[in-house]
Structures are given as structure tokens and as C-alpha cells.
Amino acid sequence: MIADVLGALLLVGDVLGVLLLVGGVLFTAIGSVGVLRLPDFYTRAHAAGKPDTLGVLLSVVGLALLHGVTTLVGIKLLLIATFVAIANPAAIHALSRAALRSGLVPWSRET
Amino acid sequence: MTTVIAISAVVLMITLIGPIYRVARGPTVYDRMVGVGTVGTTTLILVCLSGWLSQRLDMFIDIAIAYAMLNFVGALVVAKYLNVPKEDVG
Numbered sequence: 001m002i003a004d005v006l007g008a009l010l011l012v013g014d015v016l017g018v019l020l021l022v023g024g025v026l027f028t029a030i031g032s033v034g035v036l037r038l039p040d041f042y043t044r045a046h047a048a049g050k051p052d053t054l055g056v057l058l059s060v061v062g063l064a065l066l067h068g069v070t071t072l073v074g075i076k077l078l079l080i081a082t083f084v085a086i087a088n089p090a091a092i093h094a095l096s097r098a099a100l101r102s103g104l105v106p107w108s109r110e111t
Numbered sequence: 112m113t114t115v116i117a118i119s120a121v122v123l124m125i126t127l128i129g130p131i132y133r134v135a136r137g138p139t140v141y142d143r144m145v146g147v148g149t150v151g152t153t154t155l156i157l158v159c160l161s162g163w164l165s166q167r168l169d170m171f172i173d174i175a176i177a178y179a180m181l182n183f184v185g186a187l188v189v190a191k192y193l194n195v196p197k198e199d200v201g
Contacts, residue, residue, distance in 0.1 A: 028126060
């Protein structure tokens, strides 16, 4: 009985991990297409800031679920996810602030 | 499981074309830095995935942590360096 429940939980963790990993790769791909295709620096910073961060978050948490959250490797993976969730938007924000202060004009349809 | 992770790694490698093109071509230096940041985050996932594929995830995780910190500090340093008032820009 208990072994059945544990096996079902492991299966749920595997399926969830694969789903999160695929979703993270998808979001990273969307962010890269945005960095490639959007018209100016600020929109590209948007594409690099949000979908990319979410992609790293989902992929790393998915890998942690696949490997097992309670192991040392899983805890380190969750640590990476936390660090990237804080650091990546902060870096992009600092870059955007530097661009705005040094006079890079945001894109608009008229100019 | 290994197939899913290998396909994910290949998709991420193909995805890297976009930010690398932006680094090579980007009109301003800020575009290049955004491209470098995107390449860094994608490479972070790739390091974890290749660690899984080579079954040495415990070693590759430490490399990934160091890589994330270096990526963050590099972007922050360049942002601080480029943060100059408008009239000083040539």
C-alpha cells in the first residue's frame, strides 16, 4: 500500500518535471526570438528579462523534480532558481536604466 | 527521460542563434549586452542538461552556480560602466 503510494508520487514527480522542463525550454525559445526580432533595446530588454527568467526557473525546477528535491543536488538546483529569479531581472533593469540615463530614445511608430 | 533532455538541449542550442546574432549585429552596445545576458541564461540551462546527460549532475551544478553569479556580476559591472549622463555621450 505505502509502496504503491510512493511509486505514484514518484511518477507524478517525473511527469511534472518533464512538463516543467519542456515549458522552460519553450519560454527560453520565446525569449530568444524576442531578443532577435523586437524593434529596439527596451523591448528586447523586456524579452530578455521576463520570458528568459521564467524559462530558467521552470527548467531548473523541472530538473530538480526529476532528480529528487530532497537530495543535495535538488536543493542546489532550487538555489540556482532562486538566485536567477532575483539576479536576472535586476541585471536587465540596471542595463535599461543605464541606457535611459545615457539618452537612448525608446522606439515608437512615428520615428 | 534521456531523450527528452537531449532534445531539449538541442532545441536550446538552436535557440542560441537569436541572441548571438543580436550580439554580433546589435545597433547599440546595450543590445549587445542584452544578447550576452540571454546567451548566459541559456547556457546555464545547457550546463545543467549536459550534467544530467553525462550523469555527473553533482559536479555540473557547482559550475552552473558559478556561471550564474558571473553572468549577473558581468552584466551589473557593464551597466554601471555605461551609466553616464547624456551630455557626456559622444
